[in-house]
Amino acid sequence: MRIYFTLLAVFLAGSWCAYSQVTLSGKVATTQNQPLDGAHIHIDNLHAMSLPDGLYSLPGIPAGSHRVVVSYIGYKSLDTVVDIYRNLVLDAVLNPESTQLQEVVLTETAQAKSTVHEDRLKAETIEKYSNTSLGDALKEIAGVSSLKTGSTIVKPVINGLHSSRVPVISNNVRLEDQQWGTEHAPNLDINSAGRVSVIKGAGALQYGGDAVGGLVLVEPVSVLKDTLFGRTILTADSNGRGGSVTSSLHQGAEKGWAWNASGTFKYMGDRETPDYVLSNTGNREANFASDVKYIGSNYNLQATYSFYNATIGIAEATHIGNVSDLVRAINNQEPSVIRPFTYKIGAPRQEVQHHLAKLNFNKDLADGATLALQYAFQLNRREEFDLRRGDYANIAALDLTLSTHSVNADWKKTANNATYKAGVSGSMQHNDASPATGIRPLIPNYDKLDAGVYGIYQYAFSSSLSGEAGVRYDFSRIDATKYYQKSRWDALGYNGVFDDIIIGDYSSQWLTNPKFTYHNVSASVGLRKDFGNSLTLLGNVSLAMRNPNPSELFSDGLHHSNATIELGDLRTQKEKALKFSATLLKTGSAFSFELTPYLNSINNFIYLSPTGVEYTIRGTFPVYKYMQTNALLAGADLHTDWNITSHLKHSLNAAYLHATNTLSSEPLIDMPPLNITNTLRYTLQNFHSLFAEVRSEAVFTQTRYPNNNFNADVPAGNELVPTLVNISTPPPGYQLLHFTTGAQFALGKTTAAINVSVNNIFNTAYRDYLNRQRLYTDEVGRNFQLQLKLNY
Amino acid sequence: MKNFKTLVLALVTIVSLSACSNDDTPAPVNEEEVITTLTATFTPTAGGAPVVLTSRDLDGDGPNAPVKTVSGNFAAGMAYTGTITFLNELASPADNITEEVHEEATDHQIFFQQSGLGTFTYADMDANGHPVGLNFTYTAAATGTNGNLTITLIHLPNKSGANVANGDITNAGGGTDAEATFAVTVE
Numbered sequence: 004m005r006i007y008f009t010l011l012a013v014f015l016a017g018s019w020c021a022y023s024q025v026t027l028s029g030k031v032a033t034t035q036n037q038p039l040d041g042a043h044i045h046i047d048n049l050h051a052m053s054l055p056d057g058l059y060s061l062p063g064i065p066a067g068s069h070r071v072v073v074s075y076i077g078y079k080s081l082d083t084v085v086d087i088y089r090n091l092v093l094d095a096v097l098n099p100e101s102t103q104l105q106e107v108v109l110t111e112t113a114q115a116k117s118t119v120h121e122d123r124l125k126a127e128t129i130e131k132y133s134n135t136s137l138g139d140a141l142k143e144i145a146g147v148s149s150l151k152t153g154s155t156i157v158k159p160v161i162n163g164l165h166s167s168r169v170p171v172i173s174n175n176v177r178l179e180d181q182q183w184g185t186e187h188a189p190n191l192d193i194n195s196a197g198r199v200s201v202i203k204g205a206g207a208l209q210y211g212g213d214a215v216g217g218l219v220l221v222e223p224v225s226v227l228k229d230t231l232f233g234r235t236i237l238t239a240d241s242n243g244r245g246g247s248v249t250s251s252l253h254q255g256a257e258k259g260w261a262w263n264a265s266g267t268f269k270y271m272g273d274r275e276t277p278d279y280v281l282s283n284t285g286n287r288e289a290n291f292a293s294d295v296k297y298i299g300s301n302y303n304l305q306a307t308y309s310f311y312n313a314t315i316g317i318a319e320a321t322h323i324g325n326v327s328d329l330v331r332a333i334n335n336q337e338p339s340v341i342r343p344f345t346y347k348i349g350a351p352r353q354e355v356q357h358h359l360a361k362l363n364f365n366k367d368l369a370d371g372a373t374l375a376l377q378y379a380f381q382l383n384r385r386e387e388f389d390l391r392r393g394d395y396a397n398i399a400a401l402d403l404t405l406s407t408h409s410v411n412a413d414w415k416k417t418a419n420n421a422t423y424k425a426g427v428s429g430s431m432q433h434n435d436a437s438p439a440t441g442i443r444p445l446i447p448n449y450d451k452l453d454a455g456v457y458g459i460y461q462y463a464f465s466s467s468l469s470g471e472a473g474v475r476y477d478f479s480r481i482d483a484t485k486y487y488q489k490s491r492w493d494a495l496g497y498n499g500v501f502d503d504i505i506i507g508d509y510s511s512q513w514l515t516n517p518k519f520t521y522h523n524v525s526a527s528v529g530l531r532k533d534f535g536n537s538l539t540l541l542g543n544v545s546l547a548m549r550n551p552n553p554s555e556l557f558s559d560g561l562h563h564s565n566a567t568i569e570l571g572d573l574r575t576q577k578e579k580a581l582k583f584s585a586t587l588l589k590t591g592s593a594f595s596f597e598l599t600p601y602l603n604s605i606n607n608f609i610y611l612s613p614t615g616v617e618y619t620i621r622g623t624f625p626v627y628k629y630m631q632t633n634a635l636l637a638g639a640d641l642h643t644d645w646n647i648t649s650h651l652k653h654s655l656n657a658a659y660l661h662a663t664n665t666l667s668s669e670p671l672i673d674m675p676p677l678n679i680t681n682t683l684r685y686t687l688q689n690f691h692s693l694f695a696e697v698r699s700e701a702v703f704t705q706t707r708y709p710n711n712n713f714n715a716d717v718p719a720g721n722e723l724v725p726t727l728v729n730i731s732t733p734p735p736g737y738q739l740l741h742f743t744t745g746a747q748f749a750l751g752k753t754t755a756a757i758n759v760s761v762n763n764i765f766n767t768a769y770r771d772y773l774n775r776q777r778l779y780t781d782e783v784g785r786n787f788q789l790q791l792k793l794n795y
Numbered sequence: 796m797k798n799f800k801t802l803v804l805a806l807v808t809i810v811s812l813s814a815c816s817n818d819d820t821p822a823p824v825n826e827e828e829v830i831t832t833l834t835a836t837f838t839p840t841a842g843g844a845p846v847v848l849t850s851r852d853l854d855g856d857g858p859n860a861p862v863k864t865v866s867g868n869f870a871a872g873m874a875y876t877g878t879i880t881f882l883n884e885l886a887s888p889a890d891n892i893t894e895e896v897h898e899e900a901t902d903h904q905i906f907f908q909q910s911g912l913g914t915f916t917y918a919d920m921d922a923n924g925h926p927v928g929l930n931f932t933y934t935a936a937a938t939g940t941n942g943n944l945t946i947t948l949i950h951l952p953n954k955s956g957a958n959v960a961n962g963d964i965t966n967a968g969g970g971t972d973a974e975a976t977f978a979v980t981v982e
Contacts, residue, residue, distance in 0.1 A: 331965065392828060392902075393895040393898070438822040488857040490859045491858055511885070514823065618860040620855075621971060622947075622973075722943070
């Protein structure tokens with residue numbers, strides 16, 4: 004025993020003597036020579052983490068023989084003993100962990116490689132957006148933009164498409180959170196994500212056949228090693244004068260019990276533009292996620308629960324009554340409600356809660372096959388409060404409860420040159436629209452039943468050429484109960500056409516029971532060719548079918564923040580999309596790039612089209628109806644990385660999209676304009692992994708848009724004046740500069756990282772075409788952020 | 796494997812139990828908050844039959860346009876005492892929204908927009924000394940004319956905005972709860 008104390012004393016003494024300390028550095032990469040960002044390197048009590056280029060540096064090691072552990076989620080840990088007596092370079096190559104591959108279906112396998120390309124966010128990027136949302140973080144991927152309502156409700160847009168066209172798969176469960184709504188952001192906490200990736204296009208058939216735009220995959224942190232690992236991120240922002248704290252603990256295991264737990268609190272007040280306070284734009288979040296897993300010799304069983312709870316204030320100035328108010332709001336340039344800063348959130352606001360509970364069971368079968376069974380329950384409650392009179396002030400204007408049960412069984416087998424995947428899925432959903440709101444609900448009560456079956460075959464023709472083909476069948480049935488105003492029923496031309504679905508007569512309203520059944524077939528084929536020199540070409544063709552969502556079928560009423568009447572149509576047919584895409588990838592130590600051109604031809608594309616003006620006692624309203632056309636979306640995304648020197652790196656993201664309504668030969672509405680982001684990053688690896696980064700975000704003016712401007716008689720001054728209501732013209736382009744710097748420190752067993760950033764350095768006032776509130780307010784101005792990350 | 800069977804059984808039970816969720820017909824929503832009817836009554840101060848302007852929209856935000864009636868013409872140079880009432884006739888008995896506007900007077904203001912028809916003067920105040928417009932006086936133009944009179948009820952206006960207290964809607968902000976334009980004649 005004494006000898007150990009002696010050794011310890013020697014080590015301790017050694018660690019105090021600078022001359023006896025050495026540095027271990029090197030690179031962590033996969034067997035495909037892809038650098039691993041965020042790998043852990045441990046020697047005794049010392050830690051280091053690899054940077055995006057895979058490089059790491061672990062200084063302060065006492066000379067001697069040490070056990071070195073290099074680990075990365077999803078890869079087999081490297082565990083070895085190294086004699087370290089002087090500065091040493093150790094390059095680690097990690098092999099994928101085979102048990103992890105069952106869950107990460109799209110990761111490359113040694114044999115047949117997937118032809119579907121996945122764009123993944125770096126761990127550092129996920130942490131950077133700890134205080135914002137998934138939609139904000141995903142913007143860092145070329146070709147992904149965001150559709151915003153104000154500054155906190157952010158939806159991802161993939162190659163111009165969003166909402167029902169871009170399913171979000173959270174922890175292998177398809178998120179059912181009223182995702183049809185453009186003002187409904189994904190109900191999940193970005194801090195619970197360990198890995199976030201985007202698949203552009205509908206190639207990933209195991210998740211569904213209706214991803215016309217693409218898929219967002221969010222996977223939780225999973226630690227395989229036998230360690231207890233914790234992380235805390237504290238973020239403080241000047242704009243909004245608040246911050247967030249998120250903490251998580253992970254217990255990994257090779258066998259036996261493993262668990263994860265995490266929690267997040269956010270508290271933000273009113274945001275500010277360069278010139279004024281955006282009154283009522285604070286938000287709160289309190290989220291929790293945990294799972295417990297038992298890992299047996301050839302199976303594992305896991306139970307997961309997560310809860311997302313958010314209150315989001317919506318700028319009060321965007322609540323308007325009619326077109327006259329809209330014209331005044333557009334012409335005034337400044338919002339009509341500007342009050343001093345406050346943390347208080349009044350109306351309008353959204354209060355949303357999302358519960359997700361699931362059980363899954365994975366088993367290794369004989370002959371290299373695996374089976375995964377999953378049951379998930381989701382409960383989503385959405386209340387939207389509006390500015391209302393009298394006793395209604397505290398009653399939600401929209402109150403929806405959506406419950407979804409889903410089951411999945413997925414089987415996968417790898418044999419020789421081939422990989423087979425097959426599965427079945429089923430789900431049952433019930434939507435309950437509370438009549439207590441006193442407002443006819445936007446979305447009616449309905450029951451929905453879905454069932455799907457798929458098969459995917461991957462084959463390696465040679466070590467450099469792989470092919471993939473998949474097919475999927477989906478059945479869906481909706482059974483709704485909806486009241487229609489009789490006047491609306493007639494105006495929509497339903498009288499005499501849909502008489503058979505009327506089941507009740509309530510004076511001014513018909514009670515109806517619309518039922519729809521859909522049979523859909525989706526398919527994809529792809530090829531992947533490695534040319535050597537780290538050059539790879541992937542090509543895919545996919546066919547997707549998407550059923551009309553509840554708002555496209557049933558919408559019926561006034562949309563307050565737009566002053567529009569939006570009408571669904573029971574005659575809406577399903578959308579069919581055929582997407583051709585290619586990805587050319589080059590990875591190299593000096594220069595890498597990724598170029599993705601695509602062509603998406605959508606038949607029966609569902610969109611909101613202006614059809615006229617209606618007069619009510621509240622005033623005049625333009626009417627938008629869900630119509631169908633054929634659409635063609637053609638574009639390309641480009642990402643490059645260039646290591647100019649070993650310290651300086653340049654990255655570029657660029658995306659261009661040309662989207663046309665081919666029946667009317669008009670451009671499609673709300674398509675992202677050309678955008679180019681340049682990032683220059685300086686890294687001093689040997690000095691606390693210090694980095695400094697300048698990012699320039701340039702968004703051009705969208706010149707292709709449909710002209711939906713209309714004339715309305717609006718009281719101006721003291722007369723009724725026929726006025727052109729300019730709702731279509733996109734705002735001018737803009738350029739923003741952002742700056743971030745940070746460094747890492749070792750505090751005993753804890754690794755601490757401090758990041759300081761300034762967003763919108765020049766406090767530029769601008770408006771974004773893809774913000775639903777662009778007619779009313781500017782975007783937020785400059786923000787200073789301080790972030791402290793602790794890994795222990 | 797036994798555990799697995801138990802698990803499957805448990806899942807099936809959960810699914811089938813929750814599948815029996817209520818398929819009850821939801822209650823119809825009769826919008827109680829909506830204003831269907833705006834009535835402006837102009838009583839000559841010198842006595843005589845009042846002039847009544849009514850805009851009635853019995854399907855609320857539905858597709859049918861409001862039905863407007865004007866009971867008669869104004870007399871040139873005549874002074875009138877005016878009152879405005881708001882009803883929701885979808886409720887039975889009809890709901891008098893005027894009282895709500897009166898109770899929340901600080902959150903409401905009525906605007907009269909016209910050109911050359913005469914002068915409108917507010918005759919009521921809220922608790923902060925700002926005009927409301929449920930009561931007003933109107934003096935018709937001295938000579939015969941005709942034109943449009945727009946009456947607008949704004950919810951949550953900025954009552955201290957420039958000229959808002961004088962009846963100028965330009966800087967009032969807020970949201971329109973009712974807006975009706977009447978073609979009227981002064982003779």
